[in-house]
Amino acid sequence: xxxxxxxxxxxxxxxxxxxxxxxxxxxxxxxxxxxxxxxxxxxxxxxxxxxxxxxxxxxxxxxxxxxxxxxxxxxxxxxxxxxxxxxxxxxxxxxxxxxxxxxxxxxxxxxxxxxxxxxxxxxxxxxxxxxxxxxxxxxxxxxxxxxxxxxxxxxxxxxxxxxxxxxxxxxxxxxxxxxxxxxxxxxxxxxxxxxxxxxxxxxxxxxxxxxxxxxxxxxxxxxxxxxxxxxxxxxxxxxxxxxxxxxxxxxxxxxxxxx
Amino acid sequence: xxxxxxxxxxxxxxxxxxxxxxxxxxxxxxxxxxxxxxxxxxxxxxxxxxxxxxxxxxxxxxxxxxxxxxxxxxxxxxxxxxxxxxxxxxxxxxxxxxxxxxxxxxxxxxxxxxxxxxxxxxxxxxxxxxxxxxxxxxxxxxxxxxxxxxxxxxxxxxxxxxxxxxxxxxxxxxxxxxxxxxxxxxxxxxxxxxxxxxxxxxxxxxxxxxxxxxxxxxxxxxxxxxxxxxxxxxxxxxxxxxxxxxxxxxxxxxxxxxxxxxxxxxxxxxxxxxxxxxxxxxxxxxxxxxxxxxxxxxxxxxxxxxxxxxxxxxxxxxxxxxxxxxxxxxxxxxxxxxxxxxxxxxxxxxxxxxxxxxxxxxxxxxxxxxxxxxxxxxxxxxxxxxxxxxxxxxxxxxxxxxxxxxxxxxxxxxxxxxxxxxxxxxxxxxxxxxxxxxxxxxxxxxxxxxxxxxxxxxxxxxxxxxxxxxxxxxxxxxxxxxxxxxxxxxxxxxxxx
Numbered sequence: 001x002x003x004x005x006x007x008x009x010x011x012x013x014x015x016x017x018x019x020x021x022x023x024x025x026x027x028x029x030x031x032x033x034x035x036x037x038x039x040x041x042x043x044x045x046x047x048x049x050x051x052x053x054x055x056x057x058x059x060x061x062x063x064x065x066x067x068x069x070x071x072x073x074x075x076x077x078x079x080x081x082x083x084x085x086x087x088x089x090x091x092x093x094x095x096x097x098x099x100x101x102x103x104x105x106x107x108x109x110x111x112x113x114x115x116x117x118x119x120x121x122x123x124x125x126x127x128x129x130x131x132x133x134x135x136x137x138x139x140x141x142x143x144x145x146x147x148x149x150x151x152x153x154x155x156x157x158x159x160x161x162x163x164x165x166x167x168x169x170x171x172x173x174x175x176x177x178x179x180x181x182x183x184x185x186x187x188x189x190x191x192x193x194x195x196x197x198x199x200x201x202x203x204x205x206x207x208x209x210x211x212x213x214x215x216x217x218x219x220x221x222x223x224x225x226x227x228x229x230x231x232x233x234x235x236x237x238x239x240x241x242x243x244x245x246x247x248x249x250x251x252x253x254x255x256x257x258x259x
Numbered sequence: 260x261x262x263x264x265x266x267x268x269x270x271x272x273x274x275x276x277x278x279x280x281x282x283x284x285x286x287x288x289x290x291x292x293x294x295x296x297x298x299x300x301x302x303x304x305x306x307x308x309x310x311x312x313x314x315x316x317x318x319x320x321x322x323x324x325x326x327x328x329x330x331x332x333x334x335x336x337x338x339x340x341x342x343x344x345x346x347x348x349x350x351x352x353x354x355x356x357x358x359x360x361x362x363x364x365x366x367x368x369x370x371x372x373x374x375x376x377x378x379x380x381x382x383x384x385x386x387x388x389x390x391x392x393x394x395x396x397x398x399x400x401x402x403x404x405x406x407x408x409x410x411x412x413x414x415x416x417x418x419x420x421x422x423x424x425x426x427x428x429x430x431x432x433x434x435x436x437x438x439x440x441x442x443x444x445x446x447x448x449x450x451x452x453x454x455x456x457x458x459x460x461x462x463x464x465x466x467x468x469x470x471x472x473x474x475x476x477x478x479x480x481x482x483x484x485x486x487x488x489x490x491x492x493x494x495x496x497x498x499x500x501x502x503x504x505x506x507x508x509x510x511x512x513x514x515x516x517x518x519x520x521x522x523x524x525x526x527x528x529x530x531x532x533x534x535x536x537x538x539x540x541x542x543x544x545x546x547x548x549x550x551x552x553x554x555x556x557x558x559x560x561x562x563x564x565x566x567x568x569x570x571x572x573x574x575x576x577x578x579x580x581x582x583x584x585x586x587x588x589x590x591x592x593x594x595x596x597x598x599x600x601x602x603x604x605x606x607x608x609x610x611x612x613x614x615x616x617x618x619x620x621x622x623x624x625x626x627x628x629x630x631x632x633x634x635x636x637x638x639x640x641x642x643x644x645x646x647x648x649x650x651x652x653x654x655x656x657x658x659x660x661x662x663x664x665x666x667x668x669x670x671x672x673x674x675x676x677x678x679x680x681x682x683x684x685x686x687x688x689x690x691x692x693x694x695x696x697x698x699x700x701x702x703x704x705x706x707x708x709x710x711x712x713x714x715x716x717x718x719x720x721x722x723x724x725x726x727x728x729x730x731x732x733x734x735x736x737x738x739x740x741x742x743x744x745x746x747x748x749x750x751x752x753x754x755x756x
Contacts, residue, residue, distance in 0.1 A: 060661055061660075062657050062660065062661065091663065091665070094660060094661055094662070094663045095663045097661075098661065098662075099657075099658075099661035101654060101657070101658065103654060105652075105654045105655060105657065105658035106658075107655065107658070107659075107673055107677075108677060109676045109677050109680075118662075118672060118673075119662035119663060119664060122664065122668055122672060123662065123663040123664055123668070124663075167662070168661075168662075171662060171663060177661075
């Protein structure tokens with residue numbers, strides 16, 4: 001096996017306690033407490049505006065919050081701006097947690113392989129040769145070896161997202177935050193991306209995914225969380241949450257999603 | 260006391276507006292003759308009477324006054340910029356030009372000259388107590404810089420002797436810069452030296468005057484009738500001693516003037532004899548072109564180096580730095596470059612003198628030019644940077660941050676390279692604009708290509724020939740720039756466009 005995590009990198013534990021986020025007078029997260037075991041795959045579902053993305057972004061310091069704390073392994077971010085000790089912690093956390101965005105955010109001025117090489121060389125100080133060899137392996141793994149020298153504009157949406165995943169993996173993360181990574185893709189392209197993510201489970205890294213793909217959640221997740229109005233409505237294995245939801249609100253949401 | 264002042268300028272303007280000039284027909288008519296001259300050019304030729312600024316005084320005013328009596332026809336002043344007098348005459352804006360105009364072979368091809376009314380020489384002026392140089396040969400020995408007026412016999416003399424010259428377009432500034440120590444000596448026509456340098460306790464004459472040339476009145480080619488009448492009048496003034504009396508009153512009479520009456524209107528004295536041929540003017544044009552290129556590159560380099568931190572301060576700095584950046588941009592975009600150049604060159608030097616800082620802020624012309632253009636363009640470049648950087652989606656910052664990049668690393672490796680694509684086209688545009696804007700630095704004595712063109716075309720009268728050559732030089736420099744920028748855009752725009 002060649003992926004990250006395979007060489008002895010176990011997943012990492014994530015925890016939120018009393019997390020409160022207010023934005024523009026609206027409470028986005030309302031004292032949320034949650035812990036996620038190392039190596040588990042968690043699907044985070046719920047209506048839009050329920051706070052799912054915010055929850056992910058608080059973890060790696062892209063979004064500041066007003067109360068509570070988040071912990072990633074030994075690193076802790078507290079309330080207030082991401083400065084000082086919070087910034088230092090966020091910097092540490094970002095090396096442990098990769099993030100994949102709905103709109104890919106590949107670096108358009110770099111080719112696929114350059115996108116993968118940039119951070120390992122500049123942040124981790126790897127040699128260019130080593131980083132390129134690794135990047136080549138990762139592109140192969142996501143099925144894009146042939147496209148290594150293509151610029152992002154020449155790639156399809158599904159290919160872009162697979163490059164983005166490979167880019168995150170190039171940093172050898174112990175956890176991956178996926179923020180609606182298939183929402184911008186046509187249905188026929190979603191499959192190729194989800195297949196890559198399913199494959200990642202083998203590595204044993206912690207996966208936290210905001211998603212609307214119920215089928216995928218059922219198939220791949222160890223645990224499903226339903227988030228609405230900044231609070232957790234349901235929390236359990238997919239068989240429980242998706243088949244026998246406890247709240248009427250979840251049932252309503254699921255029936256909408258499943259059409 | 261001096262004679263009655265010539266009738267007023269306003270009357271002249273009113274007349275010239277309603278009466279087109281028919282040079283050949285005005286002999287008997289009562290229409291006043293228009294005298295093209297620059298009353299702002301300085302003493303002792305024609306200038307505003309300090310006691311009554313409504314009156315013009317000067318030795319030329321008195322000569323014209325006597326000519327007027329001889330001709331029996333009124334003469335009125337037509338104010339005209341000194342540097343454009345010959346052009347004005349050719350356009351027919353006035354009947355004759357007279358303002359310390361030297362008789363040169365180039366000019367004699369284009370205009371008619373009267374018999375001379377003054378034999379000028381060139382006087383070297385140095386700072387009081389100067390020991391290193393007492394004559395022009397001394398200048399060569401110590402590698403000094405001599406100030407002079409452009410398009411004059413002194414200018415040519417310095418050029419022929421290979422002495423480094425600084426060109427001014429007024430008579431006050433060179434002596435002022437001499438006192439300030441910016442230049443080592445000033446070489447100008449004797450009348451100017453007598454009126455501006457002699458009374459100055461900080462300056463003194465070095466040696467005796469050199470070279471010889473003549474001042475004469477000029478007429479349009481073909482206006483022989485007027486020339487003959489004025490020649491006759493001048494001749495009368497010379498014969499009966501009225502001219503001598505005027506020159507003596509103005510302290511301008513010397514032994515050289517004995518030649519007046521003997522030198523004919525076609526004669527050209529030694530100092531004025533050489534004509535401007537291609538092999539004489541082209542090297543000067545090339546030197547001007549080189550200076551233009553140098554100025555453009557160095558000041559633009561300065562502008563893009565300074566513009567980036569200003570843009571970053573405005574985008575990412577804490578409030579006080581943000582405000583400082585806004586003030587910087589608005590200030591330097593809001594004031595004319597010309598003003599900035601004057602303040603940097605003359606204003607700072609005054610400040611140095613006033614505060615006793617010596618030469619701390621006494622910039623030489625090239626430094627002031629680079630600083631002025633650089634500071635001004637940095638304000639524009641800062642805004643271009645800001646627009647380009649802001650155009651990169653915020654998600655790119657987040658993607659870079661989530662890969663563990665620090666803000667600076669993300670800026671340098673991810674944001675800026677993308678912004679360059681937006682930045683490059685307007686920035687190249689600015690560079691080409693600056694390239695042409697460099698001509699403004701001629702106001703602080705830097706002789707770049709445009710200024711060199713002005714000087715050379717005026718002295719040689721070859722406006723078209725030298726003009727086309729100058730245009731060709733500009734094109735040779737700016738067209739490759741356009742190609743280069745398009746290449747760069749393609750190269751750096753890879754993957755983004």
